[in-house]
Each structure stands twice: as structure tokens, then as C-alpha cells.
Amino acid sequence: MYNYQKIEEKWQKYWEKHSELCRADDESHAKKQYILDMFPYPSGHGLHAGHVESYTATDIISRYSRMKGFNVLHPQGWDAFGLPAENYAIKTKTHPSITTKKAIVAFKKQMRMMGFSYDWSREINSSDPSYYKYTQWFFLLLYKNGLAYKKQGKVNWCDSCQTVLANEQAENGTCERCKNPVTQKDLEQWYFKITDFIEDNGQTSGLLSGLDKVDWPESTKTAQKHWIGKSEGSIIKFKIKSLNIDSKFFLEVFTTRVDTIFGCTYVVVAPEHELINNYKLQITNYHEVKKYVEQAKKKTDLQRMAETKEKTGVKLEGVEGINPFNNETIRIFVADYVLAHYGTGAVMAVPAHDQRDFEFAKKYDLPIRKVILPPVLLNIPRNAEEIRTEAECFIADGELTNSGEFSGLTSEQARKKLIERMEKEKIGIKKINYKLRDWLVSRQRYWGAPIPIIYCEKCGEVPVIEKDLPVELPTDVDFMPTGESPLVNSKKFQNVKCPNCGRQARRESDTMDTFVCSSWYYFRFADPKNKKEFTSKEMIKKWLPVDLYVGGAEHTVLHLLYARFFTKVLHNLGHIDFDEPFIKLRHQGTILAEDGRKMSKSLGNVVNPDDVVKQYGADALRLFEMFIGPLEDTKPWNTRGIIGIVRFLERVWKLKLRITNYPEAEQVTNNKIEKLLHQTIKKVSEDIEALKFNTAISALMILVNEIEKQKELPIDNYKLLVILLSPFAPHLAEELWAEFGNKESIFKQSWPKYNSDLIKEEKIILVIQINGKLRDTINVVADISEDEAKKIAFESEKIKKWLEGSEVLKIIFVKRKLVNIVVKD
């Protein structure tokens, strides 16, 4: 039995003393490798199984890369600002800086316990003034370039967190943090102009096209594309008519399906649409309309969504629209199934070819006019005149009918022609629409980076002068939430002179969304102590972009989109010469509890890394989490399974007893083991590079199984095995390495190269098939010729028996693999 507790503690101490072992060297000319974890939010719960999984993966690659001779940057830091810390502070009535500090100490201790090889000399903390000074600098950079602005508008408001939220944080109508329903408020807030970077911007690739050049999971790329939500269509202008008089005003609708324009039997506007107010006097049932609008506005997104089955709306009496293509007069409705913030907030309804319009038309008994026939190819009956059910509502492209001169064209052809005519007659234009809106970054909370803006009665909105950064977060503040930023109440904080005119002014009291802090932290690691710049040009050139980024898939749209935006801004303004921050990205899969459910405190099924390490050791936990399955898969924890890893480590340890160290001349050359060793070097190296740790470990197990079967164990073979194991089980490897009489850390060793001559198999098992079924296997020399192989195949007794009385039609030979004899049945 090896005493993992003693050994692990011993080497953790050693590594702490010899921090140069994992230091990223600014001076070195060796090829760099920037391997990054998503810096954690230091919560009071400590590391969980998921942290251990991704951090172990990057640790293995970092140790491996260093041994390969790369200059590795593998840093760690703290995403320390944020609502949870503040909420926790409110609950415990302790200042968030104190609880955060405590949590960081605990996290670091656990990371040390796991044997992670971070370069701690580069540790950063986003809540430290020396860090958020540059978060504020970034705000000013954006501000000065017209990319940060304030505007009044509808925003998502979380009543429980007492703050506004970005769209990305209000998914499904609930707050991303506390899961409470989000309501809409009309407020003036700060935004970043992320929409300027959807498409290519000068030399800078856009958020869409940039995705084509990075090595990211396909699902993440499509999720981002989906979030950006590009759709190509057109805006069509409907003239408005009231009291039988044509008005000068137009109602603009956005559609991707101009080809269905002749099927438009009414139009619908969102409850927030300006038309309602502008035509207040003309709308004869204004009271009814107003009542509906007010009800709709009161509903949260969640409530609106809960009603998706039942569409509601009110007809605007007294006003009508005119379809510019056929001059037909049509009804106008207000309904909350139309969203104010998408497109123009108004749609042309084509009930025959849109499910939502169909539902609405059915309910209010509106005309349904079929204008698209399914393509002949699809073999769908084309003549059913009436559309009675949703299923008959054909929503795909097809062939136009009932569409005047456009009848007979395909949807695609028709769109082209219709847009041409529209633009010629100035009744509409081609238009690209996006779902992505600008990023709302201000928060009415305390625990965040203050927005560096000053309001002066005379000069208005004035940016803080760069040399006055950081605008420090006051500590003498009551941080209980009131809906207004707690900073409003800090006299010390508010007492400021206008940088322009010197008059008494007041500071912006909102803080920034924490996602702003995490949008640029990967730059800071390259130059964490810089007091003059966020990172020097030189260090950016040296270390960035990030070569490998590993983290949870929950950041698919939020953090990863924002970080890309920041990088693109820097590129666009000439600060850096790359426009994508993360070359290769991978997500670790969720580790479920043993019962197959998510680990959660309330279910009481959480596996605490501390307990596992105590019972089995850190090396065992590292190996186990890597062994249970592919990194990116969701996989359940298995307490029994870890026993297998413990046994494996014990067996490696016990190999010590079998070392046979004879003089060179007498050394028995053990071909089998030698070959397997080199095959294992190849396999483990390739697997680490492909992040296939589970199969790398299984290759090591196969090697150990084989070594155990041998009588002799030359020390060199053992050494090689231990080196191969070292990135996975660093503590055990160091200990054995020392026992071999080495004075230096094993991580000073260079990674072994395999001998490609040695791993070639000179004998293979040739598979003999008859009609594709395995009938015999024969041991032959690997590069056996086709003729020879066929000859041997037919000499086999088994094959002879199988072939009795059959007529051979064909013989397939696959080099180094098989002979397949095809016979007539």
C-alpha cells in the first residue's frame, strides 16, 4: 500500500517551493502554448466535480506540453464580482469582499490539493482595483469610440435581484441567476454596441464569419449563430387608411416571405407599436385597444409564453392598411404574439402559410387565402382549396398561385422579382434582421466595477479621465438592494468634481455586468502586473491568442460571445492583430450524481472532491474523472468505479518490487514489452493531444497488465511507464521518480519519443472471411502479398470445410487486414 496522503502532501509542498516548474517564461523563445480554464466564480461551496474534471484535463495537457518543450502559460484567477456574492453578503450581513476572499482561500487550497500546476505568479482577481481599473479602461475605450452609449428603452428587470439584466441573462423569461420571472421596465441604461460586430467590420471578422475559422464544437458555433439570429427578408410599407382617406403614414412590416404577400389578409402590430398612439383619434375603439395593450404590457415574458396556445388580440376599428401589391384594403390588429423588439414590431399575416397567423385567423374568423402550392416533388395533394387544420398550413417554399403575375414562379424566384418591383416602386426594401441586440451592461447593484462616468449639470455626461482610474468601489456602503444602485448613498463616492469644468458633479452609480470583467481577463494573464496598460503589446504578441480553452457549455452564448466581441473591438481599433480570442475550445460534460440525476444540494447527491481525495487520494480522483468517459460527454459518477483506478495506481506502485537491474550485456531484450511501450508512448501522446484521456489511461492499464505478466522489469521500462503516467498522476510519478534515485522533478524530463520502427508489427492476424463472416484467423507476416495470403487462406482446414461444394465468385484482399472469399449461396 502506498501512502497517498503523505506522498501527495510532500509533492505539493515541493511544487510550491519549486514554482519555476510551472512558470510561464516571458523571456523564453520556445514555442508558446496558452492553455486556459474558465476562471471560476469563487462561491462558498468550493470546487465541484465539474471543476475537477476540466481543470484536470487542462493540467494534463499543460504538464504534457511542458515536457514536450513548450513554453506553457497555464494561469488561474477569480471571477469575483457578481450577484451571488452580493446576495450571499446580504444574507450573512458580511461584506462581499470578505466572503469572496475567504472563498478564494478555500478554492486555492483545493486546487493545491488536486495537484494543479498553475502559474500562481499570474493570479488575478476581477474585484481587485488593480484589475477593474482596466475593466473601466475598456469601458472608456468603447465609450470614446462610440461603442458604449446610454439609451432609454424597454429592459428586463429582475425583481428579486433588483436590477436590470442583459437579454442573454433573461432567457426563457426568467433571471439567469435566481430563476425568478423577469418583467419589463422602461429605463435609461448603458449599452455596448455589440451589433456593430455581427458582420465583418473593416478588417475585423464578424461574430458570424469569425466562427468559421475557430476550432470549436459545432453545437456551440450553431448556438451562437442561432442567438445572433440573422434572417434575410424585406420591409414592406402598407399605406394606412382611416375614414376612407389615405393617410401619409405607412405601416412597415418585416417578412422573410415576400413570396406570400398575396396571401396577406390582415396585419398585426405589437402592443407597444407607435401606430396605436399615433392613431389614437382615428381608432374608434381606442378604449378597448388601450385596455388590451395595458394588460399585455403588464404580463411578464413568462406569462406571455404560457399563453402561446391561445392567441389574443383586438381589431383596430377605424384604421385599415393597404397591401401595396394588390391595393387590397385589409384589417389591422394588435396582438401580443407579435414582438415589439423584433423586426418592425409589425407583421403581415398570411394565415394559409404561417402557423401563428393561422391560429389567430381561425380564432377571429379571418380570411385564409392559399397562395403557395407544395412543390410537385413532395407529392402532397395540391388542390385542397380550404385550409382547415394547422397541418394543412404549408409553411415551406413552393410554387406561387393566386398571386397575379407572379403565379407559377417558385418561392425563390418570386422573392427576387417581388423585391425588384418593391424597390423600383419604393414600396419596400430588402432588409437583414438580427435577433441579437446591443448588450445592456449597467446594473443597479453594488458588487461590480463602477462605470467611470460623471454627470455634470453644465457639461452633461463626462467620462472619467484615464489617469483617475480606477474609480474605486467604496467600502462604507449599505449594500442592501433598493432598486437603485447602493452607490447612490455613498457620499464619499458621489462627492466628485466635473473633470471638464470643475463644478460639483455626481458619479454614475450603476456598476458593470460581471460579464464585462470576464470579457478581457485572458489578456491580463499575459501581463498581470502591468500598471500602465491592460496588457503590453509585447506580451499580447508573446502569449495570445489562447490556444486551448476548456470550460462549461453554459457559457455558449454569454461569456463566449462577449469575449469575442471585446477581442474584435481591440482588433478593430488596431490594438491587436488577431480577431478571435480562443483558437480551440472544448466543453467538459456534466458529471451527474451516481443516481443519474444532476448533483444538487437539495437532492443530497453531491460528491465532494475533498471527501474523495481524503479517501482515495488526488491522483485517484484525477484519473477517475478522466477515465469514466470522453471529456465532453455527460457521465454519471460511480463510487465503485474509482476502486479500479485505486487498484491500478497500487499496481504501478508495487511494480517497484519487481525491478530487475542487470548489467547492460546481460539485459534480456524483451521485444514484446519494448514494442508495447513504444506503442503506448504513441497512443498516450496522441490521445492527450486529442483530449481523449479515457483511452490514454486504458492504454496505460494495458501496458501495466502486460508488464505484470513478465518475469523481468528492466528499470528503464519502468521509468518510461512512470513518465507516461506523470501528467495524469503527478504525485505518484514524482515519488517513484525520486525512488529511482533522481534528484530532479520528473517534470524536468522531456516527453519520450517513440521509435516508429519498433512499433511496426511484423506479424499480424490475418482474418479470413467467407461472404463477410469471420471463419478463420491466421498468424502471418504483416506485409504478406495478396497471392500468398490467398494461398494461405485456401490452405486452412476450416476454410476448406466451409468452402466444400461452393463456387468461389470473388476474393477480396485488404492489405494487413483480411481475405474475404465471396461464394455463391
Add this chain to the structure above:
RNA sequence: GCAGGCGUGGCGGAACUGGUAUACGCGCUAGCCUUAGGAGCUAGUGGAAUAAUCUAUGAGAGUUCAAAUCUCUCCGCCUGCACCA
């Protein structure tokens, strides 16, 4: 509904560009050792059959000499987005 992905023993999972399905590990069975064992060692372990052999990668079809792998249809599961016109 849309998008992305998945479906292989009792369980976690292997299987490179189609070429011996079930590597490795857990569990299980038998034996050895032991006062004892949640320890160690040895052997076995997809299913059916005494065996030869047959049969198995969610279901069904197709392409192929050969399919877990490629194509189509269906079923089931997971993840993300979701009244986005």
C-alpha cells in the same frame, strides 16, 4: 416547433479513413490465499446451445464482398433556442 447531438453487455465505455464488435475499468461467477476482508492472486464472463454453430450495436429498409460506422424512414433520450414573422 427549430437547431445540435446521442442510442453498443448488468454498468461507465472501446472500435483509426466501412474490414476480428464489446478494448480498458466496474460488477458478477468459480478457485487459491487468509482468523477475517469492501484486501491480493488465477481463470471465466453479450445472448442461445452439450457442441458444431447460430445470433446480437434502438427498430426497419437500402448501398457494399463487408455496416456500430454511409443513406433513408421511424422510435426513444439529452442539450440549446423558442410566438424572431
